Amino acid sequence: MRVLITGGAGFIGSHLAETLLERGDDVYIIDDLSTGSMDNIRQFKENPAYADHFFVTIESILNHDAMIELTGICDVVFHMAAAVGVRYILKHPLESIKTNIEGTEKILELCNKFKKKVLIASSSEVYGKHMHAPLVETDNLIYGPSTKFRWSYAASKLMDEFTGLAYYRTKGLNVIITRLFNTVGPRQTGAYGMVIPRFVKQALKNEPLTVYGDGSQTRTFTYVKDVVSGLISLMDSDNTAGEVFNIGGIEEISIVNLAEKIIRACNSSSKVELIPYEEAFEKDFEDMQRRVPGIEKIKDRVGFKPQTDLDTILSNVIESVKKRLSIT
Numbered sequence: 001m002r003v004l005i006t007g008g009a010g011f012i013g014s015h016l017a018e019t020l021l022e023r024g025d026d027v028y029i030i031d032d033l034s035t036g037s038m039d040n041i042r043q044f045k046e047n048p049a050y051a052d053h054f055f056v057t058i059e060s061i062l063n064h065d066a067m068i069e070l071t072g073i074c075d076v077v078f079h080m081a082a083a084v085g086v087r088y089i090l091k092h093p094l095e096s097i098k099t100n101i102e103g104t105e106k107i108l109e110l111c112n113k114f115k116k117k118v119l120i121a122s123s124s125e126v127y128g129k130h131m132h133a134p135l136v137e138t139d140n141l142i143y144g145p146s147t148k149f150r151w152s153y154a155a156s157k158l159m160d161e162f163t164g165l166a167y168y169r170t171k172g173l174n175v176i177i178t179r180l181f182n183t184v185g186p187r188q189t190g191a192y193g194m195v196i197p198r199f200v201k202q203a204l205k206n207e208p209l210t211v212y213g214d215g216s217q218t219r220t221f222t223y224v225k226d227v228v229s230g231l232i233s234l235m236d237s238d239n240t241a242g243e244v245f246n247i248g249g250i251e252e253i254s255i256v257n258l259a260e261k262i263i264r265a266c267n268s269s270s271k272v273e274l275i276p277y278e279e280a281f282e283k284d285f286e287d288m289q290r291r292v293p294g295i296e297k298i299k300d301r302v303g304f305k306p307q308t309d310l311d312t313i314l315s316n317v318i319e320s321v322k323k324r325l326s327i328t
């Protein structure tokens with residue numbers, strides 16, 4: 001099969017490309033390297049076994065000509081490209097909205113023109129400020145005001161969901177929506193505020209682990225390879241179109257406990273340092289206190305079950321960050 005991955009040089013996109021190449025697909029990626037990196041894909045690009053199976057276009061998804069050609073060539077599209085991460089969104093508010101809304105609309109339009117099945121990566125951020133757990137696909141969504149820009153990421157992803165579902169309803173386009181919860185693993189960068197790679201880097205350097213707020217907020221973390229297998233199962237299934245699926249892990253941990261766990265796993269002398277949200281982000285910043293996915297729907301439909309526990313995830317991330325920092 002010929003597969004197009006937008007954002008294929010990113011963290012999740014590159015793992016998805018790797019798994020699809022391993023199973024024998026031809027993989028085309030498009031990425032503007034805004035948060036992705038050639039380092040993420042160099043190993044497949046330089047692998048002679050993939051020379052006729054892996055094709056890279058460095059371009060924005062907003063480039064119509066490039067997208068027409070790629071969508072025309074491929075059988076299915078995994079749309080992973082997006083402006084990602086609260087810190088990045090706060091720094092690039094307008095560009096982020098354009099990429100996330102206009103970019104997705106263009107891709108859906110082209111997928112409809114060529115009748116190509118498309119999976120859209122949405123986010124657990126769309127749930128907003130819920131306190132209950134687990135969060136299920138039919139829950140109401142609760143946001144802060146539009147003057148608080150952190151919510152623009154959630155709103156843009158929600159708009160992507162509406163647009164995708166509208167194409168399904170009005171044009172019969174085969175669209176699958178996935179709400180990814182915190183996904184972690186090797187190649188993820190801490191540069192845009194992602195918590196685990198940031199903590200691991202701080203711990204390996206014996207620097208303070210900077211926890212935002214009081215650290216009592218909780219998250220679950222899913223290993224990227226588990227997420228990739230969920231994405232592929234949804235795409236391969238013939239009864240997932242026109243629906244929304246959570247993909248995530250179920251092991252809930254507070255951020256302060258996560259920091260302490262990472263300090264122990266790294267044998268580090270670091271200490272936890274609490275940083276008020278307004279110092280870390282902006283005045284009146286709102287965080288989500290809890291974010292635990294309900295995964296019954298994806299489990300029932302395609303048998304998804306996270307396989308990798310947090311200790312294994314951390315040990316894999318620590319090894320990869322050590323390599324990146326050249327620490328033995």
Ligand SMILES: NC(=O)c1ccc[n+]([C@@H]2O[C@H](COP(=O)([O-])OP(=O)(O)OC[C@H]3O[C@@H](n4cnc5c(N)ncnc54)[C@H](O)[C@@H]3O)[C@@H](O)[C@H]2O)c1
Pocket residue numbers: 006007008009010011012013030031032033034035036037059060061062079080081082083084099103121122123124179180181182183184
């Ligand atoms: N990592 C997570 O925990 C998580 C959670 C929820 C949702 N998601 C979603 O999963 C997808 C992948 O996220 P990720 O964690 O791999 O982040 P990432 O930043 O590593 O990947 C996004 C990729 O998209 C590329 N990109 C951005 N704008 C582009 C544009 N205009 N044209 C072409 N390429 C562009 C970036 O360069 C990057 O390679 C995103 O849609 C994100 O919203 C991720």
